[in-house]
Amino acid sequence: MEKRFTGKIALVTGAGSGIGKGVAQRFAREGATVVVADINQAGVDAVAKDLAGLGVKSLALTLDISKKAEIIAVVEKIVKEFGRIDIFVNTAGIVQSHNFTELGEDVWNKVIDINQKGTALANQVVGAQMVKQVPDAVKAAGRADKSYGKIVNFTSISGRRGREYQLAYSASKAAVISITQSAAHAFARYNINVNAIAPSVVETPMWDQNNKDKEKAFGIDAKKASDEFIARIPLKRAGTAEDMAAAVAFLCSQDADYITGQALNVCGGIEMD
Secondary structure, three states, X not given: XXXXXXXXXXXXXXXXXXXXXXXXXXXXXXXXXXXEEEOOHHHHHHHHHHHHOOOOOEEEEEOOOOOHHHHHHHHHHHHHHHOOOOXXXXXXXXXXXXXXXXXXXXXXXXXXXXXXHHHHHHHHHHHXXXXXXXXXXXXXXXXXXXXXXEEEEEOOHHHOOOOOOOHHHHHHHHHHHHHHHHHHHHHHHHOEEEEEEEXXXXXXXXXXXXXXXXXXXXXXXXXXXXXXXXXXOOOOOOEOHHHHHHHHHHHOOHHHOOOOOOEEEEOOOOOOO
């Protein structure tokens, strides 16, 4: 595999399992130094151990992305250890499924805090660090002739259109698209590229848990419903963490230097807007 990220420092949130883990592994295979952060310390410790086996430097940090102070602390640790952050991929998030009229404020607040507020805060803090790394001459010029950072957020095809049983989740993921666009505008003068990935069904522990939640909440056969949804996907399969990681790697490579403010559907064709 081509090592496009040798010498780069990459931060991946939500890296204790699922898509985040897959993204971290992809960066490691392509030569990056990878910082894995997650609210689940045991998860990132295990991932960091796997990455060390690939012969790259890694660092495992605990992070609740809904708390700005924790994001700042993580960024400071990375800068102290490695001097900078070149790539930031934010996969941290949660999904909750509830009857539309019965969604409680506690659930709404939790989903919005992590998916929406957490994305905004992380883009603010990490983006500010990337700006610090831009040479003064480039800042003075007001434009850059090369990329000085890559940020990729994770939205969802549920952020494209509302979902009856995912009021809070869909709203939060629609907001992630807007946050991505706002950040892309804010950092464009420094040529810091900010984009998003919009998956559909991805085979991860979070998707499995969502199926269990649906069965408990609605008394349905969630596995059957999931299989029926997957059957409607034009490519006739669910996505994998590796599929998402491949798209992230493209957006973080030099091949995507002229792409910013976009939300790329990586969904097997179920969403074509």
